[in-house]
Amino acid sequence: MSFSISLTVNGTPREVTLEDARVTLLDLLRERLDLPGTKKGCDRGQCGACTVLVNGRRINSCLALAVTLDGAEVTTIEGLADGDHLHPVQAAFIAHDGFQCGYCTPGQIMSAVGLIAEGQAGCDADRIREGMSGNLCRCAAYHGITEAVLDASRRMGTDTEGAAA
Amino acid sequence: MSDTRPPASRFGSNSGQSFTRRDGIAKVTGTATFAADNHPDGLLYAVYVPATIARGRVSHLDVAAAKAHPGVAEVITPANRPMLDGDPESKGFMFAFRFEALQDNTVRYANQPIALVLGETLEAATEGARLLNPQYEALPARVGLNGDTPYKVEVGSFGRPGQTVYGDVAAGHAAAVQSVDLTYETPEQYHNAMETHAVVAEWQGDHVTLDMPNQAIVMSRGAYGYYFGIPPENVLIRSPYLGGGFGSKAIPNGPTVLAILAARMTGRPVKLMLRRDQMFGPVGHRGATRQRLRLGIDAGAKMTVLDHESLATTSTFDDFVESAANASQGLYAAGALRSAQYGVRVDAGTPGPMRAPGEASGSAALECAIDEMAEKAGLDPLEFRLRNYAETEPGTGLPYSSKALRECYLRGAERFGWSKRPMQPGQMRDEAGMLVGWGMGTALFHAPMFAAKARAVLRPDGTGLVETAAADMGQGAWTALAQIAADSLGLPLDQVEFRSGSSDLPDGGVAGGSGHTATAGGALHAAGSDAVRRLADIATADPASPLFGAGNAGVTARDGRFFVIDDDSRSESYADIIARAGGTEVVGTGSAARTPEDAGHHAMYSHGAVFAEVKVDPELYQMRVTRLVGAFAAGRIINPKLAESQLMGGMIWGISFALHEEARFDKRTGRIMNADFAGYHIPVNADVSGLEVITIHEDDAHVNALGIKGVGEIGVVGTVGAIGNAIRHATGHRIRRFPIRIEDLLHAALG
Numbered sequence: 001m002s003f004s005i006s007l008t009v010n011g012t013p014r015e016v017t018l019e020d021a022r023v024t025l026l027d028l029l030r031e032r033l034d035l036p037g038t039k040k041g042c043d044r045g046q047c048g049a050c051t052v053l054v055n056g057r058r059i060n061s062c063l064a065l066a067v068t069l070d071g072a073e074v075t076t077i078e079g080l081a082d083g084d085h086l087h088p089v090q091a092a093f094i095a096h097d098g099f100q101c102g103y104c105t106p107g108q109i110m111s112a113v114g115l116i117a118e119g120q121a122g123c124d125a126d127r128i129r130e131g132m133s134g135n136l137c138r139c140a141a142y143h144g145i146t147e148a149v150l151d152a153s154r155r156m157g158t159d160t161e162g163a164a165a
Numbered sequence: 166m167s168d169t170r171p172p173a174s175r176f177g178s179n180s181g182q183s184f185t186r187r188d189g190i191a192k193v194t195g196t197a198t199f200a201a202d203n204h205p206d207g208l209l210y211a212v213y214v215p216a217t218i219a220r221g222r223v224s225h226l227d228v229a230a231a232k233a234h235p236g237v238a239e240v241i242t243p244a245n246r247p248m249l250d251g252d253p254e255s256k257g258f259m260f261a262f263r264f265e266a267l268q269d270n271t272v273r274y275a276n277q278p279i280a281l282v283l284g285e286t287l288e289a290a291t292e293g294a295r296l297l298n299p300q301y302e303a304l305p306a307r308v309g310l311n312g313d314t315p316y317k318v319e320v321g322s323f324g325r326p327g328q329t330v331y332g333d334v335a336a337g338h339a340a341a342v343q344s345v346d347l348t349y350e351t352p353e354q355y356h357n358a359m360e361t362h363a364v365v366a367e368w369q370g371d372h373v374t375l376d377m378p379n380q381a382i383v384m385s386r387g388a389y390g391y392y393f394g395i396p397p398e399n400v401l402i403r404s405p406y407l408g409g410g411f412g413s414k415a416i417p418n419g420p421t422v423l424a425i426l427a428a429r430m431t432g433r434p435v436k437l438m439l440r441r442d443q444m445f446g447p448v449g450h451r452g453a454t455r456q457r458l459r460l461g462i463d464a465g466a467k468m469t470v471l472d473h474e475s476l477a478t479t480s481t482f483d484d485f486v487e488s489a490a491n492a493s494q495g496l497y498a499a500g501a502l503r504s505a506q507y508g509v510r511v512d513a514g515t516p517g518p519m520r521a522p523g524e525a526s527g528s529a530a531l532e533c534a535i536d537e538m539a540e541k542a543g544l545d546p547l548e549f550r551l552r553n554y555a556e557t558e559p560g561t562g563l564p565y566s567s568k569a570l571r572e573c574y575l576r577g578a579e580r581f582g583w584s585k586r587p588m589q590p591g592q593m594r595d596e597a598g599m600l601v602g603w604g605m606g607t608a609l610f611h612a613p614m615f616a617a618k619a620r621a622v623l624r625p626d627g628t629g630l631v632e633t634a635a636a637d638m639g640q641g642a643w644t645a646l647a648q649i650a651a652d653s654l655g656l657p658l659d660q661v662e663f664r665s666g667s668s669d670l671p672d673g674g675v676a677g678g679s680g681h682t683a684t685a686g687g688a689l690h691a692a693g694s695d696a697v698r699r700l701a702d703i704a705t706a707d708p709a710s711p712l713f714g715a716g717n718a719g720v721t722a723r724d725g726r727f728f729v730i731d732d733d734s735r736s737e738s739y740a741d742i743i744a745r746a747g748g749t750e751v752v753g754t755g756s757a758a759r760t761p762e763d764a765g766h767h768a769m770y771s772h773g774a775v776f777a778e779v780k781v782d783p784e785l786y787q788m789r790v791t792r793l794v795g796a797f798a799a800g801r802i803i804n805p806k807l808a809e810s811q812l813m814g815g816m817i818w819g820i821s822f823a824l825h826e827e828a829r830f831d832k833r834t835g836r837i838m839n840a841d842f843a844g845y846h847i848p849v850n851a852d853v854s855g856l857e858v859i860t861i862h863e864d865d866a867h868v869n870a871l872g873i874k875g876v877g878e879i880g881v882v883g884t885v886g887a888i889g890n891a892i893r894h895a896t897g898h899r900i901r902r903f904p905i906r907i908e909d910l911l912h913a914a915l916g
Contacts, residue, residue: 020236022288031287036202037195039408041359042441046842049359077195086193094189097810100639102192103359103408109193125854133849136842138359138409139639140817142853144810 005070009033010079018066025069026050026061029076037077037106041136048135051107051114052076058114077106080113089113089152098148100139108135112149121153128153179648179658183806187663188406188643197406201363201438203376208365209238211427211437212290213420214280214297215446216272219306219512219835223270223279223299230296231282236289239431240297241281241423243267247430250394253422254482257391260384262515263483264419264447266426272301273482274513275836276446281423283431306512306835307481310350310455315476318506321488322522329494329504331560337470337501341461344470345538349458349530350902351489352827353478354451355444355845356519358638360408362418362448366425367434372399373425378407380415382634383672388417389425405666407638412518413449414638415677420447445828445840449517452478452487454526458534466542468499468553475527476507480515484508487516492527492882495770496609497535498555512835518677520818521878524610525885529822529903532606532886537899545588546605546890547578558768566867569798570607570772576859577796578605581776590897599780602895608773608797608883610679612874616758617674619688621654621696623751627725627740629654629661631693635673635685636666639814640877641807642681648803649686649871653693655722671754679771679875682803684757687869691755697722700751704742711735712742759869767867771874773797775816777887778855781895786910790820790888792855800865800874808876809858815880816856821847822881823888824904 003018014033026043029035029052038061041049045060052061053075080087089112092098099105115121115131122128128149129142137145191197216223231240246267251257253266265277272279280297284290307313318327338344358378365376373393379385382404386397393400407414424437439448459472475489490504519525539549554571557564578584586603587593593601619633631650635642647663654661664670673685701720704712704727712720712727712735720727727742729735743751778792795816802808825846829838839845865872885903893899898913 020286020288022292023286027287030202031204034204035195036198036204039199039360040201040438041361042842044441044841044843046441047359077193081194086190090193093193094185097185097806099186099192100641100810100814101359101407101409101637102188102197102639103199103406105192106195126851129851129854133851136359136847136849138357138411138847140814140821140848140853141810142817142848142850143813143856145850 003067005067007069008073010075021065021067023066024062025064025066028066029061035076035078039103039106041104048111049104049107051110051135053110053114056117058111077110080109087113088155092148092152096144096148096151097141098144099141104135104137108137108145111135112152115149116153116156121149123150123154125150179651180803183804184644184648184658186641186644187647188637199360199406199408200365200376200378201436203365205365205367205434207433209283209285209431209433209435210287210290211424211435212282212294213278213423213437213443214282214294214299215276215443216279217275217836218272218301218303219275221272221301221303223272224302225300226280226297228297231293234289234293234296236285237282237293238285239283240293241267241427243269247426249392249426251392253419258388260416261388262416262517266419266422274446274480276443277514278419278423278447281427283427283435308511308830308832308835310453310476310478310509312511313509315507315509318486318508321506322485325488325491327506332501334470334472334501334503338461340463340469340500342464343541344459344461345534345541346459347534347537348901349456349533351454351526351529352903353453354519354826355828356411356413356449357444357845357847358409358411358413361439361441361444362414362421363438364421364424365434365436366428368429371395374401374403375425376403377421378410378414379404380407380410380636380638380677381675382636382666382668384675386668392417392422393425400668402668404636407636410638410676411520412522412677415675416449416517418448441842442840445837446514449519450514451519451522451526452516454487454489456489456530458530460534460538462538462542466544466549466552468497470501471497471499472503473531474505476509478511478513478516479508480513481510483515485516487526488523489527489530492524492531494560495558495768496555496607497553498559502560521610521881524878525822525881528606528882529885529889532883533889536604536890547574547583550574550607561768563768566767566769567800567863567865568772569861569863572861573772573774573796573798576861577774577776577794580857580859581794583776590894595780598783600783600895602779602781602891602893603776604887604890604894605774605776606883606886606890608775608879610771610875610879610882612769612771612868613678613680614687614757614759614869615674615680615684617684617688618671618756619692620671621650621692621753623654623696623700623739623743625740625743625748625750627738629656631661631689632664632670633673633685633688634665634668634670635681636676638676640681640811641804642676645682645803645807646686646689650689650693653690655697656725660725679877679879683869683871683873683875686871686873687757688755690871691757692753695755696751696753699753700739700742701727703746704737707745709745710742711737763867769868771797771799771876771879773879773883775883775887777891779888779891779895781892786907788824788892788905793884794857795880796859796861797876797879798861798863799876799879800863800868801872802860803873805860808860811876812858812880813856815878816884817848817853818881819884820852820888822885822903827904
């Protein structure tokens, strides 16, 4: 039995026919849609490496079955920059050395983008540390990650207090 | 994009500048290609089936059920596995480990591969693996440090001595006016790089291309060539980025060899990516240790003896005994010094090198013991360490190539505010009523070099190209090595192309032992210098050049030009020189390795001092590290920003060792009970705040031509002890088992 779904991935409409209901959004992106920027770290929602935005919210794409996402709008790390112009969070991760090996980085960045968009970051380092704690980094670039998210949050003009959940 | 630019002013040198990572844009845009991101046409997905017992044999696999599942292409078991040319039980080359590649039905530890399933999709292969439904004949598992009879280690990991004695240990014990006799334990730890081990293997005739994360790219060609009966040059390993390595990605393992074999067997490319739970078994770990430290001091609180014994777990079928006791070599002056290692065989995978192998576990115990001795002597821990400061290497008497440890102690202590530390434990509380404690530890890590080669080209347009098969697992090799190469070529960094991470390039050596920048960097420096020398020869011999007659030694290279020394008005660009000489690129080659003579004349180490503040809830005993100041002296630092990041990462590994990480084995089954990130805890962002790194410059004329030591591992060392000592200082309780857990403190408090 096959399943047909429509997705908008990084702004591009994609018609996807799945021969298998077991396919996760993560494996759909990586193995079928040629978008391997999203990374697999644990495949069970414990590390955050696979974080993407679905309809603007952060999710672990390894925990979402693709067939449940008909009509969804998906943003991955590949869809963040505007051509050669990096997203402020991407630029901040480079400037503050918020990564070493770079493997968890797509998930960290997507998580940070979601965090800022949801008004959860502000300019409070402790809140950012807490909000980014679903994204593990074994190189332990946490100092740079926190600095990068703080910086990007300020640049994106979300440093007014409030808007907290 | 302006944030990605280097500082405007270079002061004539690329080295020493905090350039942002050259691979930064690729890594933040998701375009950096890690091994499992590759997807050749006709790909088959491999899933390996892990043993769910720790000892015994597989009695049945339901191969028919697996093969009947739609999309399952092949099932490989010991019954149909094609022969390997090199026996996985042999140790056919240097650093070879024994491993399981379906040579028989034996199970030696939980999670070893017992079958490999290939599918047209990952989902089909995964389901096929489940359907195999293995049956076993299980034997009782031998688990933990008491699992079997210990044996004495004569040759330890990496050929280090298993038993080392300097001076008269019995006399040292007898001469002590005060002494301590202490036992500490550390657990099994698993590397758990965020990128699990992965390979995409594709054969063409008797040539194979392997996309895989690899810390020893050129050396590994020979290893895979050995197992598959082909010359090393028929193996192409592409490893541009590693998603972390920490020591686990240098040595072939069973699942990877099976995936390569499966690709040859089926004639199709095969991708294997280990599941997270499969990282707990066939790809190495840090063995558990039990360490006994006996220290004695004279009336002046100088150590008469430092006697360190270590027992560590290894597998039943191979030897890798964590050289924990060797951590007491090279650091403190003592009248007599003994390091003795013992091993115990358990039903687990073979341990291997894991970030600061030996030093991390050994220092955890040593630095706590030093504090316990200092406390007994009634001395401040820093004062005690300074009284036992070694001016030459203990035992050998060799001079240090450089040793700014005293500066590390003093600068770190000043930054931390150590002088305000009360001697007695339990004296400090914060405004919220938390118990506050301060502790310290000394860090030591050897400064090795391996062997590497490199090639450097000055191109007709005056730009440079440099090549060496280096490995960047996050240290910043793409950036720091290019900085060294650019300096050797007399070019700005953005004028130099760097090719790396592929086995068809000159051998960049092993990314391990904190020696990669020194080694690969040394080779690049030599190659670049060779190219510059050749071009200078051409220019100074050419009557048409303004440099004519200045002689090779009479010119200096910078910013893509030669200048006559002391006469900047006489200069010429590389491009003009090459154009007049016929427009042919100029090629230099170089290599680097430490000669035995150099190694024999000096003791070579990086040093550091780590100061920790912890806060402990007085009722719940929840512990948090609230400040960590590390001062490190590691020779010449090529890129301060990247070095600081690496040192911080190491210090957070120290937090992890002290408070988080531990694989817990079920004593009945021998299986690891917490083989995932929900159960195997590593620090998250919220566990880390108040981190500071100070680097102390050392000019070291002996360690290598560039004066480079290493920073990759030393951050772990010293930090664990500092945190353990801080918890003692906060609570008055000394916990001698890592990680320190809430229940340990509760037990100590409640008796």
